[in-house]
Amino acid sequence: MKKQLSSREEKILLLLQKFDFLTRDQLNQYFHLGTIGNANKVLYKLTDYLSTIRDGYETIYYLNSLGREYVGCDKVRRKGGQVKHTIMRNEFWLFYKSPVDWKNEIKISDGTTNIIVDGIFTRNGFQHYLEVDNFQTMKQNREKIKRYRTLMDSIVKQMGYYPTIVWLTTTELRRNQLEKACEGLKCKVYTLEDIK
Numbered sequence: 001m002k003k004q005l006s007s008r009e010e011k012i013l014l015l016l017q018k019f020d021f022l023t024r025d026q027l028n029q030y031f032h033l034g035t036i037g038n039a040n041k042v043l044y045k046l047t048d049y050l051s052t053i054r055d056g057y058e059t060i061y062y063l064n065s066l067g068r069e070y071v072g073c074d075k076v077r078r079k080g081g082q083v084k085h086t087i088m089r090n091e092f093w094l095f096y097k098s099p100v101d102w103k104n105e106i107k108i109s110d111g112t113t114n115i116i117v118d119g120i121f122t123r124n125g126f127q128h129y130l131e132v133d134n135f136q137t138m139k140q141n142r143e144k145i146k147r148y149r150t151l152m153d154s155i156v157k158q159m160g161y162y163p164t165i166v167w168l169t170t171t172e173l174r175r176n177q178l179e180k181a182c183e184g185l186k187c188k189v190y191t192l193e194d195i196k
Contacts, residue, residue, distance in 0.1 A: 008031065099121035
């Protein structure tokens with residue numbers, strides 16, 4: 001028999017269901033858990049439902065089998081290369097004040113060309129597409145930007161405006177390369193430093 005969790009504890013599990021991996025600091029920021037000690041205490045009570053990964057001084061949380069069962073989640077998260085990418089995406093979600101219409105990993109297509117967008121959200125009534133540049137090569141990024149250019153006419157026809165492509169990257173050099181590659185598109189490029 002599963003124990004009954006508090007409303008806040010259930011909300012933590014549901015947020016992890018939606019966002020896959022979250023750091024203690026991200027959970028603390030979203031739920032206003034207070035001091036690091038208090039945040040650790042709240043998350044410790046959920047030990048039966050969560051697994052963790054250590055990344056330097058950072059603890060990253062995700063749902064284990066009991067946590068997935070509690071919230072009715074079929075998606076199994078695994079440690080691997082996508083964790084840092086996901087943490088960066090979630091950091092941007094928090095930076096943009098946690099848009100309520102945020103969706104992760106959405107496929108957009110015109111029937112011929114496809115893109116999986118890391119995050120889609122609305123800001124000031126206009127749709128934005130988030131792309132996280134973490135481990136992929138600049139060649140892969142340029143290829144994705146090329147697909148965006150191909151898709152743009154059908155997107156504009158459907159929406160009536162050009163959505164903004166937002167990139168989150170790791171260094172100033174990569175920011176400059178992305179800005180150059182995106183010339184002619186409605187685009188903003190942030191580094192992790194900008195959003196901390």
